[in-house]
Amino acid sequence: MDILNAIILLLNYIFVPALAYGSQLALGAIFVTLIYGILRFANFATGDMMSFGTMVAILFTWYFQSLGISLGLLPTALIAIPFAVVFMALYMLLIDKFVFKYYRVQKSPPVQLAMVSIGVMFVTQAVVRIIIGPADRRFFDGQKFIVKAGEFKEMTGLNEGLAIKSTQVITVFVTIILVSILFWFLNKTKTGKSMKAYSDNEDLALLSGIDPKKIVMITWIIAAILATIGGVLYGLDKSFKPFTYFNNMLPIFAAAIVGGIGNPFGAFLGGYVIAFSEIFLTYAYKKFFMYILPESMEPETLVQLLSTDYKFAVSFSILVIVLLYRPSGIFKGKVL
Amino acid sequence: MLVLIILVGVFQSWNIALSIFNMCLISAVMTMGANIQWGYAGLINFGIMGYTALGGLAAVLISVDPVQEAWRAGGFDILMCLWLIIAMIFVIRFILKNFAKSKLRTYGIAGIIIAGIIIIRVTAEPGIEAIEGVNPAKTGFLGGLGLPIVFSWVVGAFFAGGLAFIVGKVALGLRADYLAIATLLISEIVIAIIKHEDWLTRGVKNVIGLKRPAPYEVNLQSTEWFINLVENFNIGKLNLISNLADRQTALNQLVIEGSSVFVKLCYSGLFLTVVIILLILTQKALYSPWGRMMRAIRDNEEAANAMGKNVVKQHLLIFILGSAIVGIAGAMLVTQDGLFTPGSYRPMRYTFLIWVMVIVGGSGNNFGAILGGFAVWFLWIEAAPMALFMINMFTAGMPDTHALKIHLIESVPYFRYLMMGLGLLLIMRYRPKGILPEKIEIK
Secondary structure, X not given: OHHHHHHHHXXXXXXXXXXXXXXXXXXXXXXXXXXXHHHOOOOOOHHHHXXXXXXXXXXXXXXXXXXXXXXXXXXXHHHHHHHHHHHHHHHHHHHHHHHHHHHHHHOOXXXXXXXXXXXXXXXXXXXXXXXXXXXXXXXXXXXXXXXXXXXXHHHHOOOOOOOEEHHHHHXXXXXXXXXXXXXXXXXXXXXXXXXXXXXXXXXXXXXXXXOHHHHHHHHHHHXXXXXXXXXXXXXXXXXXXXXXXXXXXXXXXXXXXXXXXXXXXXXXXXXXXXXXXXXXXXXXXXXXXXXXXXXXXXXXXXXXXOOXXXXXXXXXXXXXXXXXXXXXXXXXXXXX | OHHHHHHHHHHOOHHHHHHHHHHHHHHHHHHHHHHHHHHHHOOOOOOHHHHHHHHHHXXXXXXXXXXXXXXXXXXXXXXXXXXXXXXXXXXXXXXXXXXXXXXXXXXXXXXXXXXXHHHHHHHHHXXXXXXXXXXXXXXXXXXXXXXXXXXXXXXXXXXXXXXXXXXXXXXXXXXXHHHHHHHHHHHXXXXXXXXXXXXXXXXXXXXXXXXXXXXXXXXXXXXXXXXXXXXXXXXXXXXXXXXXXXXXXXXXXHHHHHHHHHHHHHHHHHHHHXXXXXXXXXXXXXXXXXXXXXXXXXXXXXXXXXXXXXXXHHHHHHHHHHHHHHXXXXXXXXXXXXXXXXXXXXXXXXXXXXXXXXXXXXXXOHHHHHHHHHHHHHHHHHHHHHHHHHXXXXXXXXXXXXXXXXXXXXXXXXXXXXXXXXXHHXXXXXXXXXXXXXXXXXX
């Protein structure tokens, strides 16, 4: 019984939240990696692009709510996502046309493109803050919990409750569906294959008649889908605040690099690596040991490896270690 | 640029103008540091925030009086930890030197580091708790050395240089955009440590009331010579007032205003000295054989390497130098503010804004760096009034209660991001080398 309690405890406080957070990071990391692999620059505007997409989704959600449309148990934001994606794709193509295209045609070094993306970051941040303001916003509606802690306790007769938020389930589901479609697209369809070819060797791809304009456009559209959905899922699960989204750029970068930048599958797993290690290393295991150890050996301290203040620092340290020992990432991305 | 600041002085107030001027000077120092790395050597450093914060930390550790009680409570444990860390480093160095590279060695070192961290945590825990328990509302940290704060400018440079040495050893081999990400993340780690190690920095509780290198306004207002100075300065204006009592109140008002201007002028003088010294040094370096070598390395690493220049060593050197300059700026910033707030170090303000200054001003040109620092900081501060003016102009036809107008006026502070972004994009597109491009004269 105690063992069961301990397992439920870990599930409740580590596994479920880390799975949801990891999914959100994974979507962002695939976004970074795609841009890096195909357009060949580190996009510093990642976090703000995600917040732009989320902002549009929130505006649509408010509009639908005012019309009285809702999904019942599910959050209204899910209907808003397709509309937000369209807007986001237009915004990204617009930015590409006016900003990034020039440097791509000039074949500027990646550093210059990264600098330009900082300019885009500033502008996007300003636009988001001017339109919706810098405040913390919750736009979740519908049923909050799928499994409530109290009900779970009653049902199983255990001491520990297991609470699963509906947003966590939605996040994991949507991520699995989206990522499966994405990998199917990249590996099986002709366009996906030509994207891979373009990423591997630009000149050779051009020689074999692949249209670079089309590739770039599709990349931005996929990026828009990933950014919007990733951002909305994060916002539903926690809350929407432009500053947090900007900060999320850092663990997302860490996830992309840890997984091997330029490699979508690596980025996907990288998200989970970062999320799980952040939560594993900062969780206080006192209660866990109280269940599995006999009473005489119960720990007195919190048994916490690092205080929760260092949550971000954990992922960055992992990144530094990976950069030192395996610069191409765990799953061999592009060579550095 | 100076004309613009003087215009602010005339139209808004001399106080605001001088504080903008001081911040411009500090920004100029930061920009020069970043410019040395980017413009001379082509190294991209997105960790400016971390070095600034370390400089600020130096200001605290140098100028605050030591908290004797805290030292008695937990000083021993902390010193023990310091020794442990030093011992750990020596053991690792010993292993690295005397054992051949193997899997066993790697695992051994990893084991030592993990065991060391656990031991340090166990020894430090009671000490840290004791220190943080000492009068937490006021101190709760070890305090500093109690020296004049100006020393911290040098110490800040050493702190930042030391960090840059470690970061450079770790990350300089990476390709440019990876280096950018790595330095950005490392600077976040530094900030996290500064924020949460309360025994050292008081963390988010902030350190306030730091010593000043300049006199205090309150003291000035009661000083004889200062009142005389203000009187002489405004003698024409004062003579117009015939009533003696009125004259006295007018004089008092002038003295109060004058004192804050005078203090700011003192700071300006100090900062200006630093900027001028740094400018002379960096200009000399730029035209020296060393500067020529750096440019050669920047433009073609392989060729420079083939000519027998040690690229790795030079990169590390310039990384340390540039970061040290940023450290000086960090200490200057805390000196000017008189307080250290770890929570205020955010990458937007301390990393990306500085980069906008470097790019806009002109990389590789020291005067460009200073101009960039001045122009961008001026815009950053004056963006809100300018945006307000524009909004009022464009929405003049609307009634004051119109929802859009109210919304726009509420979001005035965020127009500065828009201006910075557009400015950066325009400069990158139409003047990729900055306002004052790099200009190398061969004499």
